[in-house]
Amino acid sequence: MRKEFSSIISRKIKANEKLVFMTGDLGYNALEPVIEAAGERFINAGVAEQNMVGVAAGMAYKGFNVFTYSIAPFAVYRCFEQIKIDVCIHNLPVYIVGNGGGYGYGIMGATHHAIEDIACLSSLPNMTCWIPAFVEDVDYCLNKIVDEKKPAYLRLGLGKPYPNPVAISTINQVISSESPEITIIAMGPIVHNALEAIAGKQTIDLFTILAVPFLKFSDALKTSIERTRKVIVIEEHVGRGGMAEQVLSRLANESLFPDAFVSMHAKGYPSKLYGNQSFHQTESGLDVASIQNEISKLS
Amino acid sequence: MKYTQTQIDLRRKLLSLYYGANAGHIGSSLSCIDVLIALFGIKTDAERVILSKGHAAAALYCVLNHIGEIDDLTLETFYKNGTKLSAHPSANSFLNIPFALGSLGHGFPIACGIAQANQLLKNSDYVYVVMSDGDTNEGTTWEAAHYAVAKKLSNLMVIIDKNNLQGFGRTMDILGDTANNEVWSHIGFEVIEADGHDVAQFKERLQLLKGSSDKPKLIIANTIKGKGVDYMENKMEWHYLPMNAEQYTQALNSLSTLNNA
Numbered sequence: 001m002r003k004e005f006s007s008i009i010s011r012k013i014k015a016n017e018k019l020v021f022m023t024g025d026l027g028y029n030a031l032e033p034v035i036e037a038a039g040e041r042f043i044n045a046g047v048a049e050q051n052m053v054g055v056a057a058g059m060a061y062k063g064f065n066v067f068t069y070s071i072a073p074f075a076v077y078r079c080f081e082q083i084k085i086d087v088c089i090h091n092l093p094v095y096i097v098g099n100g101g102g103y104g105y106g107i108m109g110a111t112h113h114a115i116e117d118i119a120c121l122s123s124l125p126n127m128t129c130w131i132p133a134f135v136e137d138v139d140y141c142l143n144k145i146v147d148e149k150k151p152a153y154l155r156l157g158l159g160k161p162y163p164n165p166v167a168i169s170t171i172n173q174v175i176s177s178e179s180p181e182i183t184i185i186a187m188g189p190i191v192h193n194a195l196e197a198i199a200g201k202q203t204i205d206l207f208t209i210l211a212v213p214f215l216k217f218s219d220a221l222k223t224s225i226e227r228t229r230k231v232i233v234i235e236e237h238v239g240r241g242g243m244a245e246q247v248l249s250r251l252a253n254e255s256l257f258p259d260a261f262v263s264m265h266a267k268g269y270p271s272k273l274y275g276n277q278s279f280h281q282t283e284s285g286l287d288v289a290s291i292q293n294e295i296s297k298l299s
Numbered sequence: 300m301k302y303t304q305t306q307i308d309l310r311r312k313l314l315s316l317y318y319g320a321n322a323g324h325i326g327s328s329l330s331c332i333d334v335l336i337a338l339f340g341i342k343t344d345a346e347r348v349i350l351s352k353g354h355a356a357a358a359l360y361c362v363l364n365h366i367g368e369i370d371d372l373t374l375e376t377f378y379k380n381g382t383k384l385s386a387h388p389s390a391n392s393f394l395n396i397p398f399a400l401g402s403l404g405h406g407f408p409i410a411c412g413i414a415q416a417n418q419l420l421k422n423s424d425y426v427y428v429v430m431s432d433g434d435t436n437e438g439t440t441w442e443a444a445h446y447a448v449a450k451k452l453s454n455l456m457v458i459i460d461k462n463n464l465q466g467f468g469r470t471m472d473i474l475g476d477t478a479n480n481e482v483w484s485h486i487g488f489e490v491i492e493a494d495g496h497d498v499a500q501f502k503e504r505l506q507l508l509k510g511s512s513d514k515p516k517l518i519i520a521n522t523i524k525g526k527g528v529d530y531m532e533n534k535m536e537w538h539y540l541p542m543n544a545e546q547y548t549q550a551l552n553s554l555s556t557l558n559n560a
Contacts (some may be wrong), residue, residue, distance in 0.1 A: 020419075040419065043450070051408040051442035058412020061397055062420065081402060082439075086409055089390050089399050 010037035024070035057086035072098030072114035101155035102236030103280035119241025175206035197291035320378035326537030328358035351406025352431035404437025435477035448487035495520030
């Protein structure tokens with residue numbers, strides 16, 4: 001999604017002189033078009049994420065809308081207090097962009113993974129986390145972020161295009177079944193594993209939710225849950241504070257109590273062994289076979 | 300140096316606030332109140348002063364009361380439930396309190412952002428940031444220092460309220476002299492030193508510094524923690540202690556003899 005992101009930002013920043021793009025010294029082979037498009041509004045802040053976010057807050061106070069970019073763990077954790085105080089408490093339009101959310105940086109190791117980012121950031125006031133699942137979602141999320149002019153986080157991963165055309169919204173029905181038995185909700189590009197797992201099955205409704213927190217279920221998602229009464233949430237993020245807990249809380253708020261609820265989530269480093277993103281997904285039971293297994297158990 | 304009537308009046312107000320609230324940070328506020336008087340006497344309406352040492356909020360509140368931004372009734376709510384005037388500055392209530400501050404190391408990067416925005420907006424505004432000795436321990440201070448120099452933020456004015464004391468000891472004994480003229484000059488700041496309690500001299504030096512170069516500017520304001528209350532001066536404990544009735548009377552007496560020496 002990084003290339004798509006770079007291309008959309010380049011277009012937006014050319015058209016909107018209030019946009020500023022800061023990077024924590026990352027973006028090689030992706031952000032070059034942004035440098036070209038943004039001119040003096042492209043700022044390499046160096047490997048100093050806390051200062052970058054503080055500077056962004058100062059610029060936002062003066063009327064700019066500022067992106068701060070790094071890989072997800074550096075964009076979020078190092079500068080968490082700056083995001084909380086300087087940005088969120090003042091409800092300033094600073095947009096944190098984390099590339100490679102989840103296990104996206106695979107073999108780079110634990111320092112480069114971000115599997116608690118949504119839990120951390122979604123607890124902050126005024127903050128909305130945006131998690132595109134398909135490449136086309138990046139444009140939708142960026143439009144929302146720039147339009148809303150408030151603190152936001154964009155978690156980028158390795159996305160592919162939608163399998164079928166969808167009028168993109170914050171909650172999307174990706175696969176719809178005539179007589180659904182299970183409702184699956186995926187957060188982010190892990191949806192591709194879900195798609196592969198349900199290929200050929202006629203009994204699954206598959207949804208993505210692109211925002212945390214989200215205000216309410218779409219009518220289609222609510223109807224699906226009411227029909228199937230079985231929900232699986234899949235996310236490349238720890239269970240605590242992630243999408244599953246968001247969905248559970250929403251279910252309770254809407255007095256929807258399904259018969260079965262399964263949270264499939266990142267489990268850290270259970271074997272203390274390291275590998276690529278797919279390896280870590282398998283370790284956490286987020287791979288295609290594990291998803292198929294959960295579906296079988298509920299069928 | 301003679302204290303001006305404003306310096307004495309605002310000190311009296313400050314002590315009354317702290318006594319009424321039974322609160323500490325008196326020494327920190329007495330250390331920087333003269334710098335704040337000077338800055339608010341110089342800055343334009345559009346310019347901002349960022350009090351990175353947010354624990355001296357009461358000094359800022361008294362100065363904002365003096366210039367009419369915080370009325371007397373509001374000032375009296377200091378420290379009380381339902382106040383806009385918390386011990387450290389809170390967000391979103393007053394034009395000249397643009398940011399909630401009090402976790403050290405936050406004000407300087409924010410000021411860099413405002414300076415950078417002013418450059419992009421092509422205005423001639425300065426931004427002023429007041430840091431404590433403790434602030435200069437924070438890693439963000441050194442990130443921001445290099446940032447300010449690299450990005451040529453010549454419209455940034457950093458003031459270090461250098462009283463040589465911090466949270467739990469003397470600055471020199473903790474991480475060394477992080478507010479050192481040579482260190483900051485070497486990084487690329489245009490540095491001067493000034494008496495942080497002589498308002499007239501401080502203003503004069505600051506104005507001279509403004510036109511001096513294209514570098515970001517830094518004033519090491521040599522100050523005394525607790526300045527103006529004899530028994531508090533240069534005493535770390537007055538970072539924390541509230542005054543009892545006897546101490547309050549003593550402090551007021553101390554103020555009344557300020558220009559006698």
